[in-house]
Amino acid sequence: MTQRDFLIVGGGVVGMAVAYGLARAGLSVTVLDESDDALRASRGNAGLVWVQGKGLGMPRYAELSLEAAKAWADFARELTERTGIDLEYEQRGGVDLCLDAEEAHSRQQEYTTLQNASSFLTQEFRWEYLDREALMPYLPGLGEAVHGGTWSPHDGQCNPLYLLRALYAASHSLGVDTHPASPVERLEATASGFRATTPRGHFEADRVILAAGLGARTLAPMLGLSDAVHPVRGQVLVTERRPPGARLPTPQIRQTASGGYLIGDTHEDAGLDKGVTLAMMQSLAVKAVRIYPDLAEARLVRSWGALRVMTPDGNPLYEASTTHPGAYNINCHSGITLAAFHAGGLSDAIRDDRVAQSFPQFSGARFHVPAT
Template sequence: MTDYDVIVAGAGMVGAAVGYGLAGLNRRVLMLDGSDTDLRAAKANFGLVWAHGKGINDPAYQRLTIQACEAWPEFAARLEEETGMALAYERKGGLHFCLSDADLSARAAQMDVWHAQTPDLAPSAHVLNRDELIRRFPSMRLGAEVAGATLGDLDGQVNPMRLLAAMLAAYLRRGGALRSNHAVTAIHPLPGGGFEVVAGGFRARAERVLIAAGLGSSALGPMVGLDVPLRPLRGQILVTERLAPLLPVPASGLRQTGEGTVMIGVTQEDVGFDLSTTTEGAVRMTRKALRILPDLAKAKLVRQWACLRVMTPDGNPVYASSVSHPGADIATCHSGVTLASFHAGAYAEALASGGLPDSLRIFHHERFNVPKNQ
């Protein structure tokens, strides 16, 4: 006998979304989470729901991201209706600024490649030169170096902390069980099928187990034949005081929140598990931001923090089922906000049905085991 249908190890962006979806499919779900001091990628989430430019040279990831962004309006509306919590989600497009003519030309060529990968999909990104950019967004006061930008129609933004809180609240409303301060320490396959999951002195049994513990997945995966190579990537973020509107839509590395603060980021630093903030990182981020929006020079910075992203060798997600321990799965990515609609929808449905679709096979971690000479 088992206590649950599924035990989810991890209640961050990925685990919470999948758990929320499974609970809505009448599955008995237990979510086990660590403490607030754990290495949570959600702490440094920029809050972008972003498609354009993702998956260059990887059409499968491109399609997955576009699919997730297209599902976001319905996903957000349903979550807000279930919880009464405002997510501050909006989809008005997203910009990638270019700071020279050469940069804009290179970005345009990149978007041509991106669109050519999926010729059956309608183009969702457009190149805007400086004049077109100003006509489209007349309220923006751009720096002299801004040559233009690319605009993604499917892109948007959300308050990431409200999103996580809403998914957990909705999960509990749907009958899911959650134990905080219960980081999973062991997963034991049971004779005849199923698993016993250990979290310190707590134990529970389930027919299936999903590992969605971020960087902690590296320790748990091998227990059930899912050894996924993961590494931390530090991201630093700055936030200003509240300002009058100056950025009408989010941009890559720059967005104004619904409260008026401006978030500036994000660094990509391969420094292991070092969570320090640095002056060098702050200077690099602010210099670029000021080249785009000079009015930010008048703003006060009120906070700087860092967190660790969960990265695979190629930067793409991993979705895999264990061959040696049927019923065990792993899901990890660094785009937990963008892919939340997919995790709560199609991915949760696949888990509930007992197996992943063929379309997700390309995201199996065995792709990293190909010999280098092949």
């Protein structure tokens, strides 16, 4: 058993982005992951590289999202050059739809408040509310029942499956050691670092990073880290392949590079149930046709449910353990958008052991402030 520089628990988009960043810096990394039947948050995303709506109530999160989106083009190009895998990334802007006037009014108030919350956002965060007619060049065929939406040039999309595949390929080329079907049962400090116990044996490293999504609820307290995460179910519909529509992506619906429409945007408190329900499928289909009436003719070919990882305030969790120095906790529900940041600025901060100094707003301590 060879001790490595870093042990990462969790082989999803978040864990592998950090693994890639650390390996790119010349560090040795081992990644431990669960089996394919695990509750994987990476299955519950829409492939959006998205800035709109991030950081309401925490401007620093909005800043990170914007910085990550700006870094995504170089990040995607670098991964493609290393692996030959096209991430199908594009940044033509995006629209977050408002189905009625009340939603439109609330959205504009929120974005104005957010934009004024920091000098960086005031200068860099661009958005504009457009009514239905003004949106037509961006969303041809938009339904008459849609009031409008906020447009931003920062938003884009990628193929999340290709992203994860590229992260694995690039990480392997840099010497990252990955172990699938190796769920971690216990984490503990040793005289020389940390040890993870799995059904396949023990793994040791100088430092450990917990990027295990909902697994943090069990594993994080073992190292004095926060377990304040809970599941939020999302259900997704996919249509048959359709002719290219030249439509910008939205959080509600987007056309993939292969032609199918990905329909989602559900947030359900269903515990650990990642199944699909007929009622929600019907609701998603009705909304999709309201947005694009031509989809009434489209056949549905696939549906699935997945569990997103959410903190109590919806913002990321980045922390270093105060009781077990060298242990870190990473959790967020924006793993696709923040992938460039996780492979860059965050992995650099972990490498230099300055997470607490660089990202104090994101510590789990914010969930344990005594009531006054």
